[in-house]
Amino acid sequence: MVKRLFLVRHCESTGQEASAPLTAVGHTQAVLLADHLEAVGVDLLVASPYTRAQQSVAPLAQRLGLSVETDARLAERLLSATPLAHWREAIRQTFADLDLAWPGGESSRTAMARGRAAVDTLLARPERVAVVVTHGNLMTLILRSLEAPFDFAA
Numbered sequence: 286m287v288k289r290l291f292l293v294r295h296c297e298s299t300g301q302e303a304s305a306p307l308t309a310v311g312h313t314q315a316v317l318l319a320d321h322l323e324a325v326g327v328d329l330l331v332a333s334p335y336t337r338a339q340q341s342v343a344p345l346a347q348r349l350g351l352s353v354e355t356d357a358r359l360a361e362r363l364l365s366a367t368p369l370a371h372w373r374e375a376i377r378q379t380f381a382d383l384d385l386a387w388p389g390g391e392s393s394r395t396a397m398a399r400g401r402a403a404v405d406t407l408l409a410r411p412e413r414v415a416v417v418v419t420h421g422n423l424m425t426l427i428l429r430s431l432e433a434p435f436d437f438a439a
Contacts (some may be wrong), residue, residue, distance in 0.1 A: 286291055286408065286409060286410070286411060287407055287408045287409075287410055287412055287413065287414070287415045288413045288414065289325070289413065289414045289415070290407065290408065290414075290416075290417060291322065291325075291327075291336070291413045291414075291415070291416045291417065292404075292417050292419065292422075292424055292427065292428070293341065293342075293416060293417065293418045293419070294418075294419065294420065294421045294424050295311075295333070295335070295337040295338045295340075295341040295418055295419070295420060296310075296311035296312070296314035296315045296318065296337065296340070296341040297311035297314060297334075300335035301361075303334070303335045303336065303360070304335075304336050305335075305336060305337055306336050306337060306340060307336075307337055307340045307341065309434045310344055311337070311340070311341070314341070314342070315340060315341045315342070315344050315345075316344050316345065318328070318341065318342075318344070318345060319344035319345040319347075319348055319416065322345055322416060323348050323349065325414060326413065326414045327345070327349060327351070327414045327415070327416050328351070328412045328413055328415075329351075329354070329407070329410065329412035329414070329415040329416070330334065330342050330345065330346050330351050330352070330353045330354065330415070330416050330418075331353070331354045331355075331356050331359065331403075331407060331415060331416070331417050331418070332353050332355060332359065332417070332418040332419070332421075333355070333356070333357075333359040333360045333361065333418060333419050334355045334356075334357055334359075334360055335360060335361065335419060335420070338359070338418040338419060338420070339353060339355070339418075340378055341418050342416065342418045345416065346382065348386055356403050356406075358399045358400060358402060358403035359400065359403050359410070359417065359418075359419040359420075359423065360419075360420070360423075361419075361420035361422060361423055362367040362390075362391050362393075362396035362420070362422050362423050362426065363388055363389070363390050363391045364376060364379070364389040364390045364391075364422075365387035365388060366388055366389020366390060367388070367389065369377075369387065376388055376422060379392065379393045380425075383397070395426065396422070396423055396426050397426040397429060397430050398430075399423075399432070400423045400426055400427040401427055401431075402426075403417075404427055405416065409432070420425075422437060
């Protein structure tokens, strides 16, 4: 059973698309992340399928000689099928009303359940220390599922 879980937001990226890579700063952050976590006994790496999440954990995987498992449940939450002009306000509203879903998008409650299911699956595994790389919006919802005070402002 996993005893320690490090929940990590991906490093700085060039955009929001699933294929958006890390920036030069993001690659530096990924190396710093590896520096920080290399000695904590990590024996499981899991990441969103998005390029930026995979690249964020790649230096650590290389140092530890571990493969990175991909879990689609850790992908960023789809806010809307089309870009929203005031997307920060739209996200804030979905944190105030967990069942609000913008057209073609996923509600906070649905995304929270998806992310929490991924974490619960990992916690039941035999590995002792896991690093999970996901996205800011989903990570906040996962944390909220564990402790209610996490919201948009967190």
